[in-house]
Every structure is written in C-alpha cells, then in structure tokens.
Amino acid sequence: MKIYMVGGAVRDALLGLPVQDRDWVVVGATPEALSAQGFVPVGRDFPVFLHPHTREEYALARTERNTARGYRGFEVRAAPDVTLEQDLARRDLTINSIAAPARNTCAKGLFEPDFEDLTDPYGGQRDLRAKVLRHVTDAFREDPVRILRLARFAARFADFSIAPETLALMRDMVAHGEVDALVPERVWQELARGLMEAQPSRMFEVLRECGALRHLLPEVDKLWGVPQRAEYHPEIDTGIHLMMVLDMAAQLGAPLPVRFACLTHDLGKGTTPAEMLPRHIGHEERSARLLKGVCQRLRVPTECREIADVVAREHGNIHRSEGLGAAAVVRLLERCDAFRKPQRFADILLACECDARGRLGLAQSPYPQRPQLLQALAAAQSVATDQVAAEALAAGQSGPQIGQRVHQARVAAVEIWQGSCTL
Structure with a gap:
C-alpha cells in the first residue's frame, strides 16, 4: 500500500x-x-x-x-x-x-x-511554470462540470491562459449539448465558488468564450453588445461593465450574496426595447422578473435571491438618493426592508457601490450614497417606536394609523438629520 x-x-x-x-x-x-x-x-x-x-x-x-x-x-x-x-x-x-x-x-x-x-x-509542473490550464486526457469531455471548474480556476489564477486544445474541446462539448445536461445544484455550486474568486470576471469571460454562458445564463450572455447610457461611457457595453462590477466586488471583499446581486442587477438591459435605448427605461422591473427565473432554474439560496431582488429593483433609486427628500428616503428604506434587516441593507448598499465604481475612471471614486443612507437609517432608527405607538393608542388610533405615525416620526428624524448635514 x-x-x-x-x-x-x-x-x-x-x-x-x-x-x-x-x-x-x-x-x-x-x-x-x-x-x-x-x-x-x-x-x-x-x-x-x-x-x-x-x-x-x-x-x-x-x-x-x-x-x-x-x-x-x-x-x-x-x-x-x-x-x-x-x-x-x-x-x-x-x-x-x-x-x-x-x-x-x-x-x-x-x-x-x-x-x-x-x-x-x-x-x-510544466504547465504551472508556463501558467497554462490544460486538460489531462480526452476523458475531460465525460464530465461537463469540468467546463465550469476550469472557468473557476481561470478566475482564481487570473494570469493563467487556457491551452488552445482545451478551449477547442470545451467548445465541442458545448456544441454537442453536454452543458445542457448539467444538474442545477452543480451549476450553482461552481458559479458561487467562481464568484468568490480573486477575479470573477474571468469565469464568465471563459464561459462566454467557449459558448457555455448562453446555455447556462442566457440572461447574462445577452448583455454583451448592449450599449450603456451616454453618461456611463457608451463605448463600454453592458457586458463589459458587468465584468468590471464583479471585479470591484472582489476588490472590496464582498460576500457571495452581494456578488450575486452584482451579477444579476442589470439583467433587464439585455431585453430593453430599441425605442428605450440607451436610457433603458424600466429595466429594473425587467431585471427583477428575469432574476426570478434564474433563481428558480439554478435553485439559488434565499439570502442571495432576496438581496439580488432588492438591488435589481432599487439600485437606480439608491444611486439617486442624494437628491431625495426625507419622506422619499424613508420610503426607500422601507422598500428595502432596512428597519427589519439593517445588515442586509448594508450589503445592498455595497452592491450598489460596486455598480457605481465598476465603470471607467470611477474605480477609486467615493460613493457617498452608501454612508449617507446608513446615517439616514440610523437617524430613523433613533425614533422610539414603542413610545410613538403608545401615544397613538392613547389618542384612540390603531393598526395602520400607528404605522403611519411611526413613518411620520421617522421622516421627521431624517429631516432633522438632513438639516444638520447642510449646516
């Protein structure tokens, strides 16, 4: 032995x-x-x-x-x-x-x-020195999960190239329908691990290069060639922007739910009608609908699904939050369920920062919306909701009326905070 x-x-x-x-x-x-x-x-x-x-x-x-x-x-x-x-x-x-x-x-x-x-x-050892990812034998084709594994290794070892014969083999496997037979659990497992690598963009670039991405994540594959809005460097299309966002998430050490939200927040741009380009009007709701299908197909865990859904729907509003009044800020916090799940809200803001900084020339730029909304949440949380509820009950109010009084008290607290910021 x-x-x-x-x-x-x-x-x-x-x-x-x-x-x-x-x-x-x-x-x-x-x-x-x-x-x-x-x-x-x-x-x-x-x-x-x-x-x-x-x-x-x-x-x-x-x-x-x-x-x-x-x-x-x-x-x-x-x-x-x-x-x-x-x-x-x-x-x-x-x-x-x-x-x-x-x-x-x-x-x-x-x-x-x-x-x-x-x-x-x-x-x-030769391939380690040459920094090449190469399949061992033709038995590689017997397990299509290996396409995902190789793409994941490309994300981990970002300076390694793929041997031409290995890339050709992967393309042949895709052409013969091997990736279509993969079970959802294995696809998600490898995608999740790839998202957590040092340069996650390479995983999706490799999957796209061999043709597997349009089978596994057609919603993501459709983003290449879709123009960005004019103010967001139109020469960089949405697919390239997505790769920059993913790598920003890795640079900031984001957890898996944040990185998945970064991957899926703009899915709706791949289905934008021509008359709505390049502004992508309504892409948030389209992104949320497409995200639901992806999550069902790949059996994505609840935590990842929930954060991604909020980011898809609200990232535009969060980007624009600097110009919102107190009432609009509190409504945004409520839609994000920030009062019940403040840590999740912090992750949502991190995903939005990755989106904003994942653009040409903005990688080192500040994202003031993140600290400002966290401060606004803290101001709103300072409201003694038990006391507000007791006062409402004493005035003969109940149910939705109590909720409205709490909402108004939070708006007032945020308004005071906003006033202090402008002094």
Missing part, C-alpha cells in the same frame, strides 16, 4: 500558496485494509475514508467512466491493481494531476508529503 498527496494541495504547495484541504490517494489497498487501520469509510459512490486523527480524506485509487450525459452517472472502479497514473488520468487539469508520496511521520499514522519525489505523468 502506498499513499500520495494529490490534487489542489500539491498544486498550491508548488505555487507557494496556502494549502487549505489536503487530499490523499491510496494505491494497492482494499477498503478492508484501510478499515483495519482505523480509517472511517464515508464515500457512497466510491471508497473514501477519513483519517482517524486528522480527519483528512483518503480515497482508494480509482478509474471512472461516464455512463450518462451531464453529471448523472459514473461507473467507478476502485481496486488494488489501479495504478497511480490511472488515477491521475481521470483528473481534470494537468496542474491538478501531480502526486507527492507520503512519509509516515509517527506511530499514529500521520503523513506528510515529500515534494522531492513527485509523480507528474501529464506535465503538470
């Missing part, structure tokens, strides 16, 4: 990056042999075990063969005669197909990799 560290852990160690999760492959063993040494079985589709002390994953060397379109079925063979090279051949990219033999470090069976004796049958 021989043990090797494999996959992303080896890749990141060779790149000098922090190693997050260490994966191991075991060659020449049986499930019974690992169980006898205290490893705990956890795999359903293929034999994977947890180390009894580190809880790291150890998988038996295996081969895989796709038995259904998309990600719906694989025939897995794990046996003592499966070689390390055969196991590495089933992996997606050459940079993920390097193995480092393990050294047993103590009596507890703990292992550490030996990077002086690497097994690299598919040129992964």
Whole structure:
C-alpha cells in the first residue's frame, strides 16, 4: 500500500500558496485494509475514508467512466491493481494531476508529503511554470462540470491562459449539448465558488468564450453588445461593465450574496426595447422578473435571491438618493426592508457601490450614497417606536394609523438629520 498527496494541495504547495484541504490517494489497498487501520469509510459512490486523527480524506485509487450525459452517472472502479497514473488520468487539469508520496511521520499514522519525489505523468509542473490550464486526457469531455471548474480556476489564477486544445474541446462539448445536461445544484455550486474568486470576471469571460454562458445564463450572455447610457461611457457595453462590477466586488471583499446581486442587477438591459435605448427605461422591473427565473432554474439560496431582488429593483433609486427628500428616503428604506434587516441593507448598499465604481475612471471614486443612507437609517432608527405607538393608542388610533405615525416620526428624524448635514 502506498499513499500520495494529490490534487489542489500539491498544486498550491508548488505555487507557494496556502494549502487549505489536503487530499490523499491510496494505491494497492482494499477498503478492508484501510478499515483495519482505523480509517472511517464515508464515500457512497466510491471508497473514501477519513483519517482517524486528522480527519483528512483518503480515497482508494480509482478509474471512472461516464455512463450518462451531464453529471448523472459514473461507473467507478476502485481496486488494488489501479495504478497511480490511472488515477491521475481521470483528473481534470494537468496542474491538478501531480502526486507527492507520503512519509509516515509517527506511530499514529500521520503523513506528510515529500515534494522531492513527485509523480507528474501529464506535465503538470510544466504547465504551472508556463501558467497554462490544460486538460489531462480526452476523458475531460465525460464530465461537463469540468467546463465550469476550469472557468473557476481561470478566475482564481487570473494570469493563467487556457491551452488552445482545451478551449477547442470545451467548445465541442458545448456544441454537442453536454452543458445542457448539467444538474442545477452543480451549476450553482461552481458559479458561487467562481464568484468568490480573486477575479470573477474571468469565469464568465471563459464561459462566454467557449459558448457555455448562453446555455447556462442566457440572461447574462445577452448583455454583451448592449450599449450603456451616454453618461456611463457608451463605448463600454453592458457586458463589459458587468465584468468590471464583479471585479470591484472582489476588490472590496464582498460576500457571495452581494456578488450575486452584482451579477444579476442589470439583467433587464439585455431585453430593453430599441425605442428605450440607451436610457433603458424600466429595466429594473425587467431585471427583477428575469432574476426570478434564474433563481428558480439554478435553485439559488434565499439570502442571495432576496438581496439580488432588492438591488435589481432599487439600485437606480439608491444611486439617486442624494437628491431625495426625507419622506422619499424613508420610503426607500422601507422598500428595502432596512428597519427589519439593517445588515442586509448594508450589503445592498455595497452592491450598489460596486455598480457605481465598476465603470471607467470611477474605480477609486467615493460613493457617498452608501454612508449617507446608513446615517439616514440610523437617524430613523433613533425614533422610539414603542413610545410613538403608545401615544397613538392613547389618542384612540390603531393598526395602520400607528404605522403611519411611526413613518411620520421617522421622516421627521431624517429631516432633522438632513438639516444638520447642510449646516
């Protein structure tokens, strides 16, 4: 029995990056042999075990063969005669197909990799040096999720290029309908991870380049070629602007719900009638309708869906909020449900800042609407609503009348705050 560290852990160690999760492959063993040494079985589709002390994953060397379109079925063979090279051949990219033999470090069976004796049958180290993302074998086509994974790696390693033959293979997979068979959960999983990478725009640029974006997110794909409003650098179309917004979200360290809102806030511009160009009149409501379809199709989590919906509907009003009176500001806060969910409102404002700064020449510009609306919310929150409600009840009012008095008190508080800002 021989043990090797494999996959992303080896890749990141060779790149000098922090190693997050260490994966191991075991060659020449049986499930019974690992169980006898205290490893705990956890795999359903293929034999994977947890180390009894580190809880790291150890998988038996295996081969895989796709038995259904998309990600719906694989025939897995794990046996003592499966070689390390055969196991590495089933992996997606050459940079993920390097193995480092393990050294047993103590009596507890703990292992550490030996990077002086690497097994690299598919040129992964060469591609790391050349900064190239390249598929290992033609078996890449058996799993269309790998198109999404490669696009995600392009977003993580922004200075890596894609090998021409790999891009051609991806285009061929798209042309043969492989991405159409992907299950929604896997699509969302990879998109969400890609959105959280260092340069998320590259994921969508790669998906668009190979033709997969128009199958997976046609609402986003339609944004390229759509002109921006004249005051927003019309030479930069909406698709390019969207990529700049996503990268601004990464630059500002935005969480996933904010980045998803950045991705989807302008979907309605892809369906703007010609007579409404370039002003995109009514695109907010169109964006919200299209967003609903995307969320249902990909089964997007509730938190991401709710923030994206508010941003789609209200980002224009938030951008224009500096010129709003106190009553309009409070109505905006109410539509955004800011009083019940102030942290979510802060995320909504962050998404709007990404939108405003994701434009030519504005990356370093301030976005005063964000701190101003947070201050306005604080002013409105200072209203003692219990006291207002008690006074309303004492005056014989109830229900909607109490709500109206609270609203008016908040308007008055915001009006006082606005007055103090102009002194």
